[in-house]
Amino acid sequence: MQVGFYFDQTRCTGCSACRVACKDWNDIPGGPENWMRVLYTEKGKFPKPFVSYMVAPCWHCTEPVCAAACPVGALTKRTEDGIVLVNSDACLGNEECGAKCLKACPYDAPQFGPENGAKMRKCNFCLDRHLEGKLPDCIEACPVRALDAGPLEDLAKKYGANRVAVDFKYSDRTKPAVVIKPKSLPGN
Numbered sequence: 001m002q003v004g005f006y007f008d009q010t011r012c013t014g015c016s017a018c019r020v021a022c023k024d025w026n027d028i029p030g031g032p033e034n035w036m037r038v039l040y041t042e043k044g045k046f047p048k049p050f051v052s053y054m055v056a057p058c059w060h061c062t063e064p065v066c067a068a069a070c071p072v073g074a075l076t077k078r079t080e081d082g083i084v085l086v087n088s089d090a091c092l093g094n095e096e097c098g099a100k101c102l103k104a105c106p107y108d109a110p111q112f113g114p115e116n117g118a119k120m121r122k123c124n125f126c127l128d129r130h131l132e133g134k135l136p137d138c139i140e141a142c143p144v145r146a147l148d149a150g151p152l153e154d155l156a157k158k159y160g161a162n163r164v165a166v167d168f169k170y171s172d173r174t175k176p177a178v179v180i181k182p183k184s185l186p187g188n
C-alpha cells in the first residue's frame with residue numbers, strides 16, 4: 001500500500017493553516033524550515049487575473065530519489081505504507097554532504113534549519129498520528145477542506161487520478177503520491 005495526499009487547488013485560499021499546524025505539531029522553530037509550504041502564483045491581468053495556491057509537503061514518492069541520493073542511507077521508505085522517513089541522527093548535515101537529498105528532490109521537500117551543520121528533516125506524514133489511525137495534522141487544520149490523505153488507490157477512486165496543476169509538475173521519475181483537483185487558468 002502507498003499512502004498519499006489529495007489537494008483541491010480550487011478550494012485553497014493560501015491561509016497557511018496547514019503550514020502553521022505542521023510547524024506546531026512537529027515543534028519546528030520559527031524560521032525558514034517548513035515541512036509544509038504554500039506556493040503562490042499570480043498570472044494574467046485585469047480583467048482576467050488568476051491566483052492559485054499549491055501546497056508542497058513531502059509527497060512520499062513511490063520512487064524517492066532523495067533516499068537514493070543520501071550518502072549515508074538516512075532516508076528510508078516504509079514498505080507497509082510508503083511513507084518516506086529520515087533518520088536525522090544519521091544525517092551528515094547540510095554542509096558535510098552538500099544537501100544532496102534536497103538537490104535530488106524535484107519538490108524541495110528535504111528541509112534544513114538555518115544553522116551551520118543542520119540535519120535534514122521533512123514531512124513524515126505525521127507518522128505518530130498515522131499509526132493511531134488519524135490524518136496528518138495539516139489535513140485536520142485546513143479550514144476549507146482542501147486537503148485529504150489516505151491510501152493513494154482510495155484517493156484516486158474518490159477524487160480521480162489527476163496529478164497536474166498550476167505550480168506542480170508530476171515527475172515520472174519519482175512518482176509523487178498525490179491526487180490533485182487543479183484550478184483552471186482563465187480560458188481553459
